[in-house]
Each structure stands twice: as C-alpha cells, then as structure tokens.
Amino acid sequence: MRIASVVSATLHGAFLLWAVLSFSSRPFEVTPAESLPVDLVNIEDFQKMTKGAKDAPKKEEPAPLVEKVEPPKPVEEQKPKVEKKEVKTEKESAPPPPQQQPDAIADQIKKMEQPKEAKAEQKPPTPPKKPEKQQPKFDADKIAALLDKRDPTRNAAADIAPSSNSPGLGAARGNDKQLSMTELAAFKERLKQCWNPPVGADPNARLYVVMRVMFNKNGTVMRDPALVEGTASNFGPALADSGRRALLRCQPYTMFKPETYEIWKDIEVKFDLQEMLGG
Amino acid sequence: MNQVAQSVLPMTSADLSLFTLFWHAHWIVKAVMIGLLVCSVWVWAIAIDKTVLYARSRRAMDSFEQAFWSGQSLEELYRSLSSRPGHSMGALFVAAMREWKRSFEGSSRSFAGLQTRIEKVMDVTIAREVERLEKRLLVLATVGSAGPFIGLFGTVWGIMTSFQSIAASKNTSLAVVAPGIAEALFATAIGLIAAIPATIFYNKFAGEVNKQTQRLEGFADEFAAILSRQIDERG
Known part of the structure; x- marks a missing residue:
C-alpha cells in the first residue's frame, strides 16, 4: 500500500506539473471585439438633425468633438x-x-x-x-x-469617439475607417424615437445598459441584440428589454452606407436612462 | 464603470492559469480543492494496490488449481503448503486439511461432525479472504459518490463570491463575474477528476471481488465434496 501511495502521489505531482506548464505556456488571449460604441445620450450636444436651407450662408464645418480621444502617450x-x-x-x-x-x-x-x-x-x-x-x-x-500604465491601444469603450480619430495609436487588429458624425447622429436620433424607457424607473438612479448589436449589410439587425453590461437594478431587465425592442423596431437602419459596413456591423449602444429622462 | 471594466479585463485574461485560479479562491474553496486532490491521490493509490493484489491473487489461484488437479496426493500438497499457506485458495485448502488431520490425530476419531466442521472452517476462511480483497473498496465508493458534491459545494461558494463582487461593483459585466465563476468551476472540475476514476475503479473491483469469491466458494464446495466422500468411505 505504501508503494502504491507513493506511485499515486508521484503521478499526481507529474500531472499537476504538466498541467501548470502547459497552461502557463499558452495564456488565454482575449481579443477585444472591434466594435463601435454609441452613446444614446444628449444627441443635441453633438448634432441636430435640422433641415437645411439651400440659400443659407456657407459655414465652416465644426470640427468633430474629439475631447475624449486617447491622449498622446x-x-x-x-x-x-x-x-x-x-x-x-x-x-x-x-x-x-x-x-x-x-x-x-x-x-x-x-x-x-x-x-x-x-x-x-x-x-x-x-x-x-x-x-x-x-x-x-x-x-x-x-x-x-x-x-498611466494602461495599454495605449485600449478601446475607449462607451465613448462617443471611436478610435479612428487618433492617427498613431490604432488598435492592433483595427480595420477602422471613419464613420461620419452624421450617420452616427442619425442612428441615435432614430433609436431615440423608437425607445420607450420602462415606466416607473427612477430617473436619478444611474441606470444604463449597453447592448451589442450586429447588423446585416442591408441595415437590419442580424440577431437578437446581446446585453453587454448594465447597472444592477430591479429595472435592469426591463431597461434591457426596452433597448432590445427599440433596436429591433427601428430596423432597417438605412443611414449606414454599405461601403462602411466593416465599421458599423458590430456596434455597442448605451441606453442611459438618466440622460434620456433628464434626471 | 468602464474604467473598472478596462482595468479588470486584461488581468483576468492573462491570469487564468491553474495556480492563480487556486490562489485567488476563497479559503473554503481552497480547502475543498486540496481535499479533493488528496482524495484523488488516495483513490489512485488504492487502485494501483488493488490491481496488483487481484492480479497476484488470480495467478495464485490458477497455479494452485493446476497443482490440485494434477493428480498429486493431497497429503503431499498439504505438506508443501502448510509451511506458507499464502492466501485465497491455498489458505482454504490448508484450513480444511488441518481440520481433517486434527480429527484423525486424536485417539478418539470423531467423524460425526467432521463434515460440518470442515465446512465451517472453510466458510470462515472465505470470509477472511473476501474481507482482505474488499478492504478499502468503500473508500472508492465514497469518493465516487461524494466527490461531485464536494466539488459542487466549492462551486456554489465561488459563485456566491462572484455574486458578492457583482453587488459590490454594481456592474454585471463579464470581467467582474468571470474570475469567480472560473475559480468556482475549477472546484467542480477537481471533484469530477477525483470521482470519475473512483467510480470506474469501484465497479471494476467490485466485479473482480465477486468473481474471485465465487471461485473460492466453488472450490470450497468441490473440496468439501471430496472430503465428504473420503469420510463416508472410511467411516
């Protein structure tokens, strides 16, 4: 029995060693999905979908808001x-x-x-x-x-400006071009029309959900939008459902051009109740 | 909130190795894991020991049966075996023969209950042999049935921890939940690693014990029949 115990313990030790070595030599590498985060907040701050007039005086294009771009390292x-x-x-x-x-x-x-x-x-x-x-x-x-030791190429999640505005520091796997502000604004405006926030939620609570949507090339939603993250709250499920309904009801999203499909095929949308209800 | 998610995510993605999973666990989960590991070592030790024991026992039975049916006289066989009876069939034969001889050695020959006595002696020897073969098999059965539950306990505890971290950070992103769940599932994995071989070995060994016991009983009956014929011829 003693010999058998020694043999068994030795085998277990060898197995553990092998497991540790093989696991550590091949670390898990999580490649963050290339996605375009969209905040559904304060659309007026960025751009209003006003009707244009042909005889209006020509105006300088306002520079896109880039205050949240990653600072140069x-x-x-x-x-x-x-x-x-x-x-x-x-x-x-x-x-x-x-x-x-x-x-x-x-x-x-x-x-x-x-x-x-x-x-x-x-x-x-x-x-x-x-x-x-x-x-x-x-x-x-x-x-x-x-x-600041963070990864310079990290994704600025839930930020209105995608990483495409920083010339030097692109993501390692980025294939970003640029999605125009107008398309984003139109998308948000449309979503805002379709979104019915859950009734009874406290507008002062920091309630939000982030939904990940994938689109087909014709602007329809490819599959059921997935919940990425959200506030832990009683209204969380209702909020996520309302966001999902809004995303599904508004399709197809014809404001996105098929040429830029690589950019908008995978988008994270943030539904923020506080900003929406103006609490 | 996003800052939290960003700072947590790289750490978890890089550090999912076995040791970090173990070190980050709650001490109860750690105790569960260590206990299951010890169980696994013990189970395999028993398995190795029993495999060797059964193989040796089977070989001994084969060689004894060959010697027994070779036409050699039982007295000679007894003389060669009585010094070191060994186990299983040899012990059975020696016990029965000793009882037989003792009945003839005395001045008064007692044939009346000899048959019963020989059967009794052989029953006792069989029981002792079976007990020797079955020793520690219950450990295998216990680990096999309780191991998954112990692992499950560790998992439940780890999931509780991860829910507590959800409550603490008020965030349900995967980066907050994933480490706790990974460490929790690790406990179940160890439980299954310990339990699956234990169950398989228990079933295999139980069948083996059954087979060898039947073989012993068959030989005991046969030998009792032979001795009974001898008694009737002499009496």
Missing part, C-alpha cells in the same frame, strides 16, 4: 527630448546638423496636441538650439500621465 513625448539632448552633445564638437528628424517628430506631436489647448500651452514650439529650456519641468499632469 507621454512616453512618446519624451522621446524627442532625449534625441535633442544627444544632438546637443554632438553639437559641441561639430557644426549643427540639419536636425530634420527631431523637428518632424516634434511637429507631429504638436499636430496631435492641436485639439487639446491645455497641452499645447505647456509645450511651446522651442527650437532645439536652446537646450536649457528643454529640461523636463516638473509637471503634475505629466506625472499622472507617466504613471
């Missing part, structure tokens, strides 16, 4: 500085080379920061000849950004 901001410093040390012995590359990168960064006034102020366009001004200053914003 601080790691990349540091890079040009390091290069400039190296250039400076070289400069002591040799005449200044045509510093094309740092300028290009710096310009790129400035371009990316253009929509964000706050960042643009902190970094005036300094020529690389004055290195003493390039010393990294203490900056609370940058420290916060440096400590």
Whole structure:
C-alpha cells in the first residue's frame, strides 16, 4: 500500500506539473471585439438633425468633438527630448546638423496636441538650439500621465469617439475607417424615437445598459441584440428589454452606407436612462 | 464603470492559469480543492494496490488449481503448503486439511461432525479472504459518490463570491463575474477528476471481488465434496 501511495502521489505531482506548464505556456488571449460604441445620450450636444436651407450662408464645418480621444502617450513625448539632448552633445564638437528628424517628430506631436489647448500651452514650439529650456519641468499632469500604465491601444469603450480619430495609436487588429458624425447622429436620433424607457424607473438612479448589436449589410439587425453590461437594478431587465425592442423596431437602419459596413456591423449602444429622462 | 471594466479585463485574461485560479479562491474553496486532490491521490493509490493484489491473487489461484488437479496426493500438497499457506485458495485448502488431520490425530476419531466442521472452517476462511480483497473498496465508493458534491459545494461558494463582487461593483459585466465563476468551476472540475476514476475503479473491483469469491466458494464446495466422500468411505 505504501508503494502504491507513493506511485499515486508521484503521478499526481507529474500531472499537476504538466498541467501548470502547459497552461502557463499558452495564456488565454482575449481579443477585444472591434466594435463601435454609441452613446444614446444628449444627441443635441453633438448634432441636430435640422433641415437645411439651400440659400443659407456657407459655414465652416465644426470640427468633430474629439475631447475624449486617447491622449498622446507621454512616453512618446519624451522621446524627442532625449534625441535633442544627444544632438546637443554632438553639437559641441561639430557644426549643427540639419536636425530634420527631431523637428518632424516634434511637429507631429504638436499636430496631435492641436485639439487639446491645455497641452499645447505647456509645450511651446522651442527650437532645439536652446537646450536649457528643454529640461523636463516638473509637471503634475505629466506625472499622472507617466504613471498611466494602461495599454495605449485600449478601446475607449462607451465613448462617443471611436478610435479612428487618433492617427498613431490604432488598435492592433483595427480595420477602422471613419464613420461620419452624421450617420452616427442619425442612428441615435432614430433609436431615440423608437425607445420607450420602462415606466416607473427612477430617473436619478444611474441606470444604463449597453447592448451589442450586429447588423446585416442591408441595415437590419442580424440577431437578437446581446446585453453587454448594465447597472444592477430591479429595472435592469426591463431597461434591457426596452433597448432590445427599440433596436429591433427601428430596423432597417438605412443611414449606414454599405461601403462602411466593416465599421458599423458590430456596434455597442448605451441606453442611459438618466440622460434620456433628464434626471 | 468602464474604467473598472478596462482595468479588470486584461488581468483576468492573462491570469487564468491553474495556480492563480487556486490562489485567488476563497479559503473554503481552497480547502475543498486540496481535499479533493488528496482524495484523488488516495483513490489512485488504492487502485494501483488493488490491481496488483487481484492480479497476484488470480495467478495464485490458477497455479494452485493446476497443482490440485494434477493428480498429486493431497497429503503431499498439504505438506508443501502448510509451511506458507499464502492466501485465497491455498489458505482454504490448508484450513480444511488441518481440520481433517486434527480429527484423525486424536485417539478418539470423531467423524460425526467432521463434515460440518470442515465446512465451517472453510466458510470462515472465505470470509477472511473476501474481507482482505474488499478492504478499502468503500473508500472508492465514497469518493465516487461524494466527490461531485464536494466539488459542487466549492462551486456554489465561488459563485456566491462572484455574486458578492457583482453587488459590490454594481456592474454585471463579464470581467467582474468571470474570475469567480472560473475559480468556482475549477472546484467542480477537481471533484469530477477525483470521482470519475473512483467510480470506474469501484465497479471494476467490485466485479473482480465477486468473481474471485465465487471461485473460492466453488472450490470450497468441490473440496468439501471430496472430503465428504473420503469420510463416508472410511467411516
């Protein structure tokens, strides 16, 4: 019996070791589904579906709202500085080379920061000849950004701006083009017309559901919309049902063009009761 | 809320290995898992032990039957076996022969109850042999029937934990629920891993014990018949 116990324990140990090794060598990799999140909130803030007039004066197109775009990574901001410093040390012995590359990168960064006034102020366009001004200053914003270890290509879930607006930091598997604001707004407007929020829900409670919808190419809903996440509440199921009904009732969604099908075939819609009822 | 989901999701997707599943579990679930693992080790130890024992016992029976029916005189067989009777059929034969001889050794020959005595002695020996063969088989039966339930207990506990985390974060996204459920299901998996071999081995061994017992009883009856004929001829 003792021999059998030893044999059995040894076999179990070997099996466990094998299981641990084989499991750890092949980690689970969850590829986030490429989806386009849509908030069903405050549509007026983005665009109103007003009727146009032919004789109206021509107006500048307002820039799309990009305040929620992922900020340029601080790691990349540091890079040009390091290069400039190296250039400076070289400069002591040799005449200044045509510093094309740092300028290009710096310009790129400035371009990316253009929509964000706050960042643009902190970094005036300094020529690389004055290195003493390039010393990294203490900056609370940058420290916060440096400590931010999150994946730079993470999806900005439930954000109105899809990742297509950031030029440098696309998702690894992204095949994003750009869905026009008008299409999104039209989609939301249509959904809002069809949506009957559940009666009796407290508008002050933070009630929301996120539904994932997949579309056919003709704009009809491919299958029953799936609940992605939602608030834990008594009204949660009713809210999810109302969202599902709204999505099914409004189809087909003809505002989406078939050429951009890759973008809108999989969309996450957020139904937010508080914003809808104005609580 | 979305920030929570984002920060939780990468961690869970990367850390679903066995050890992390184990370390993140509640201590009750951990105890369940360790207990089931010990059960599994014990079950396999018994299985190995019993397999060896039954094979050896079957071989011993075969060789004894060959010797018994070879025409060799029973006295000789008894003399060669009495020093080390071994188990199963050999023990049966030696017990019966000892009783037989004892009845002839005394000054007064007692044939009257000899037949009954020999049968009694052989019954006792069979019971002892069966007890030896069946030893620890009940452990297999217990693990086989209770293992899934113990694993289920761990699962229920883990699911309770994951529901508590839903309540704490007020969020039903998969990232909040999934780790608890994964660790919970791991407990059931271990329970089944322990229970399935236990059940299979128990059934196999129970059948084996049954077969060997019948073989012993058959031999006992046959031998009793032979001895009874001898008694009648002498008496």
